[in-house]
Amino acid sequence: MTTVSTVVMADTFTSASISYSALMPMLIVFVVALAEVLVAGFATRESRHALQVGLSLIGLLGALAALLLGARFHQGVTASVADAAGSRQLGAVVVDGPTIFLQAGVLVLALLAVLIMSERLGGIGADAFTPMGAANPGSVQERAAQRAGLTTSEAFPLMMLAVGGMMLFVAAGDLLTLFVGLEVLSLPLYILTGLARRRRLLSQEAALKYFLLGAFSSAFLLFGAALLYGYAGSVYLSEIASAISAGQPDREVLLVPGVLLVLVGLLFKVGAVPFHSWTPDVYQGAPTPVTGFMAACTKLAAFGAMLRVVYVGAAGDRWNWSVVVVVIAALTMIVGAVMSVTQTDVKRLLAYSSIAHAGFILTGVLAFDVTGVSAVMFYLVTYGLTTIAAFGIVYLVRDVQSGSEATHLSQWAGLGRKHPVAAATFAFLMLAFAGIPLTSGFVAKLGAFGAAVGHGGASGAVLAVIGVLSSAITVFVYVRIIVMMYFTEPAENAVEVVSPSILAKVAIGFCAVLTLALGIAPKLLLDWAANASLFLS
């Protein structure tokens, strides 16, 4: 007679305590995304575009209102269970100052991105997106696809899902929620990258590259999470922090690889060197409004999540791993700045500039101080505003013959004479990227480098010096575009700036005005960022 020991299952099930009102902003975004999937399936072809844009705007505005109205009442952890000792709540979702600030930032930037994405330029659907994967713009196949109702209003639900993922990403209180947030924000972006109407092959190639490399980086993050779980016995960031401060002598070897592997996943998303190689290809291949959305919002969400992982979870052991990230930050600034000099395509140039900016922001992250948190958050929002406007203008500069975007720099020659408003706005945005005073870029860089010098120790000071030198290199790049637009004879193949609808005009204008306003009077947003810079651990 053999006895087989059976696994005894727990008779009681402790359900997580969930505050639905604290999760309301995310729930609104996800429910609207599902509703938009149904619109894409059921609504008539004529009404689809208007319905999708309207629903997206209502959803994002509603989520923003719910977030800001509830901000005062919902600080704390939610979707939480008590820890083993029963002394405190461990939350999968943490609603604290940085969460609310960054979620509000994602929502505002996504609102502006939707306005530019919705640009139709007289067509039936959004102009940037292909009605059918295999068709050329203006071809018989494309018209047939439109007649069959295959307009891609899917771009909007995909974008809403990505926004929801980003909101979860910055609020993730444990490594599994972090991973889920990463996937929910990444998968729609892979598809959006491949939806460009013009230059299909480039777009599809970009989507494939982004997907393969993104899947790799997700795996790295997951592996790092597994190592950290092995180290701390918990996936919650606050428990990992407790484990670090208590010390785990027999498992010490798991900690540094775990932290660094998790950071690989996050550094990939922000495009830091050496995980940057996807950035130029994807930025160039994706539909330009999507590039703007991706550059602004993904960077914001990924840096937000990185701040939480680093400051809440891994800060206690930073002496052992931060040197690697310091090297990465320095490399990111130098490679981004130097490579942007050699670019001849506006979108690739902005991609390398975004890599350099990722390095500047990383410098602020490595300050390991609340001033670093507020500086990084301010940087992310202002950089996002400038980026969305810049890609919005790139989207409008078209080749007269083919109607496709004139992204080669030589085609921008003399743009200032024929289209003074667009060229002046773009020139101003370039100055903001360069960090010239009276633009938000200057205040942002000052904050990030100031935090690094003030609290980052010797490595922070070195990074700040590298940052200032890299900024000087990028100034050359941006000024070269301005010289191209204003002091060069117009090119043979004429370009035009197509006139967008009022929505896109408002979005680009709003971003540009805020870039100026936050350069002159940044106090309000700086104060808000400073007040929101304490993590709940």
Added chain:
Amino acid sequence: MTNPYVPIIIMVALGAAFALISVGTSLIVGPKRYNRAKMEAYECGIQPTPHASGGGKVPIKYYLTAMLFIIFDIESVFLYPFAVAFDRLGLFALVEMVLFIVTVFVAYAYVWRRGGLDWDY
């Protein structure tokens, strides 16, 4: 006192033996009458031919079916653990599960409306 893992090993051994014996028996005693149809890929996908010039065309129907399968696959992945612990989880989990299935059906309704279920679309 036997090690509790012994039944698992017996189970694995039985499974392996079943597979090996059935395949081996059919190899030994089964009739062998080959014709061309038997040498072709069985009901799964395209013939592996050299890559056609100009890229060639690949039927996309199987791919849609595979995507649709994944939707229901994910649903069942979550339904099984739920069903096992259903009585202990209570009303909360039931509501959550219904919401989850609703979201899966949104995807299904989308596929249906956009022609994903029409084989000759």
